[in-house]
Amino acid sequence: MAALQNSPALQKRLLLSATSSSSNKVALQGPACFPGFYYRRRNFPPQTRAEASPSTQQACFLERSGRRQAVVLGVIAPCLSLSQANSASFAAEAIKGFLAVSDKKDGYSFVYPFGWQEVIVQGQDKVFKDVIEPLESVSINTIPTSKQDIRELGPPQEVANALIRKVLAPPSQKVKLVEALERDVDGKAYYTFEFTAQAPNFTRHALGAITIGNGKFYTLTTGANERRWEKMKDKLHTVVESFKISAA
Template structure:
């Protein structure tokens, strides 16, 4: 398996658990995090073209990024925030561990399968990228699905910190010369209540050519 540590750029960072927005890159890639809240309840882009529009479901709002080539939906009521190094972040104001973030980094690879099977890639990403070194992690499930000839890997995992455990879902794929990562999750105590909505978020994530 090709080392995933050779893939990220030091100019990108995952959300910090210290900001309660999710899990974050550590080691030589760790950087400080800052964020500001944007207006709530409004899609972050103009109406998406119908050919790439995220399916809008009741209780969700669509996001389409025409510049970077991806689309997904997020729960109504979450606010968009700006996090250094992240392309998009939406979070719940009351339950800050309930969030979704999109990260994009350049890659020369053409297919996510070039890095290995879902189980191996998931374990490596969770241990080295998606959780801090102080958190205990557990990969629950790793799967692969195909959308219009493009392979996507999805991981379900736990990240245990001293004062909380986050139950998370991550989907990764490669296209447009980029490695896309979308991660959503919730406090473990709210997982049963939130899991269907969070699965809707990651399942809706799709990239398109730009």
Template sequence: MAALQNSVPSLHHTLFLNSFPQKGLQKHNHGAFSCCKRGVSVHVRAEQSTSASDSSSSAHFQDSCRRRQLIAAGITAPFISIVDQTPFAFAAETKKGFLSVTDKKDGYSFLYPFGWQEVVIEGQDKVFKDVIEPLESVSVNVIPTSKQDIRDFGPPQEVAETLIKKVLAPSNQKTKLIGAKEHEADGKTYYTFEFVAQAPTYIRHALSAVCIGNGKFYTLTTGANERRWGKMKDRLLTVVDSFQIFNV
């Protein structure tokens, strides 16, 4: 457990923002949106027509809509060669209502609900969220480690409590660990846990999965506002259960 405590400063630097929404959503030029909290910029990648009179932009917007419709129908074959050229690949829906993302560089994959937007947050490897319900999100963080197995940091409950208190929630929020467990898949050990974090104006109900592989410490966190937990629970369980690490 001491090893995890010693890793907290670097974990905190990298993971601190991964469970919480950004205050405000402002429109910027070129069809982008930006949210800010504590000086961290977030850019929502969006495509839209900037002028009804601009035929070129209109054509681009219509093409984007057609592509989204194809993806929603699971017809992705025309785009496979393009996707595979990127460090991570977006695949067709592998489960109804979800899309898959695979990061071939860092060696992980997971599902996320269809309709969530990818956002860029400094210090985080990948983030997707619902721009209307910002507490509904999933993020993945990857940092180097000399450990070979997540069990080297201690049992599930102790690791979960340390991460929640020191990394996944601000110190001024009241947190509660609901449960933690261990499972193995493809020779790798995963810890998954459920917790709530209470802020002055909301309570976030979250799920996390942590694993070690490829000389890296992986953390996936997903969650929703407590008031929407009943509606989102099954989706979020699908997200956290889909998280897989593979050798690269």
């Protein structure tokens, strides 16, 4: 699996061209956001570093302007420090076989399989992954937005397709959207979707959930190697279905 080079000056470039108000479609332009990154397991010595999978998700938000002009946002997300980690409250086992995380500062919560380790990834708010199977992971990212509802960006299939092809998978990978749905949780709209991303030597089968609230665009993604999909799919669906935002 090709390794990405760690970039000390990580930037996510977000480009959007507004379309007509009648179509209400998201227009995605320019290159996808695939900055380099590394991860390290917590409580391991500095030399115990490994390069992260190129398919680890990097979420970007594309904000439309009201005057059909491109809006470019640069975001530099530093590695999460131990002091920052203290702002999140980690709950005990919530569902058998899972652990729960609740971040009151950013207003989100979800569960992840017991045994996954928290790792530090530049540009991601939180990442948990299996250290033996590197494609088995969950990551969450937030981007500021002036939008109020995910439905402002368009229908589920359109938004999911754009996000996958321009952000969540490298251009070199062949992607396929399997399904995209809208679901309601406590009166808040969420888009959930399933997709595959095929690289020369592996295929990742992934699930995602996106929503808007608290002035933020939230992106949660999880997945596994295609060869382990049947074994992992129920757990991954549990992760996505547990994702919920609350007042920050």
